[in-house]
Amino acid sequence: MLDSVVNLAHSAVSTIATGVEPAFGPAATAAAIVLFTVAVRLLISPLSWAQIRGARVSPLAGCLPALVQAPFFFLMYRLFTKPGDLLDATLAGVPLGHHLTDGLSLSAVLVYAVLLALLTALARLSARRMREAPVAAAPSPEVERMQEQMRRLMVLLPYGTLAVAAFVPLAAGLYLVTTTAWTALEQGVLRRYR
Template sequence: MSVFTLLDPAVRLAHDAVAALAQVVPTAVAVVLFTVAVRLALHPLARAAARGEKARARLAPQVAELNRRHKDRPERLQAALAELYREEGSSPFAGCLPMLVQLPFFSVMYRLFTTPNDLLDHTLAGVPLGLHVGSAHGAGQLLVFGALYAGLAAVGYAGFRRARRTPAEGAAAVPGARLLPYLSFGTVLFAALVPLAAGLYLLTTTAWSAAERAWLHRDVPRPAAEDRAPATPAPTAPATEHRSGKPATRRKAPRRANGPGRPAGRRRTAAGGR
């Protein structure tokens, strides 16, 4: 008995919902609409996760200070961290809930689009939704798969730039942390292993995740060193030297002629006297 068979009741519900939508719109569009509806229902959890991430970023300097102060006393460190998060009304695991909730939904969609059913007999631009890229033939079918993978690659590139710009807290201590941003392109590789319908679901849900994260983190300032080059000091003119080899000294400005504002006693008279 497979673990996925436990999801069969949820798979049947998802099948009925997509099939009902397919009575009004094409099946491929029904898959997109159903995915958007579920992600919209999960949006409150994503907002809570974003608040948790911002709280952890705000508390990061204090957490680092507590780690430095109690590095040899793990019990004191755990108590201090618990007290800090309790005072701030946050938790170090606040951002994990949406990911955990999405896993069952992803499993249901994977089960729905990888087991034979009537939905996979429908087509997208003439390509069956149950077709794998390895079984595609003809320029038309390959073009559909190519457009799908190009969309996934574009979304992956957006995630790659975001991961490079704002690395995860503590990622520097993870071996091979420099390779973590490249995991954003993993959906392209996974989509090559599943039917077209599952790839369409992946494109919809990853595009939603990218747009949702950009919106929820729009008020987070970007790192100062990202687009700002270090200022270079202005070059100073080299000091000139006299022929004798001694440094040149600054000349005094010539004395200006007596103007109308000078005291009358210091003006020369017409006869040359003072």
């Protein structure tokens, strides 16, 4: 069943790539990955917003909506790591199936430098927001200490995307940048209008 869903998603990305090819040329598949990711994130936005609202009450309150979203993220990851024609397409001359560990040509250095710079900026933004987020009053010093330890760990988690980007194909890296930027945008909008 998972393969049929992945194949359906693959068809959607291929259709989008064909539609945007006049505007993006050889980078049409990369653009289609970004557009498809945005479309999926729009579809699951109500779950994301429930997660963000729940996390304001308690980090654990945001877990259920996050768990419901997990299959969508697994699908996207599978789609952009599964060998096939999507990964044969290129971005600035670098195949979307290229891994950072595959070796670095000049074009790969430039593409990955931009990708990792964007992920670093997004991780810093997310970490800063986590540090600045208000913490509920703790009922005891022990709970307060545990909350502080959890907060320190949570501030480091956004940087995990940098490590992931080193081991997944470039297509999955584009997905990571897009979905992380979308999350940052959602959090910013929700903070502004709460």
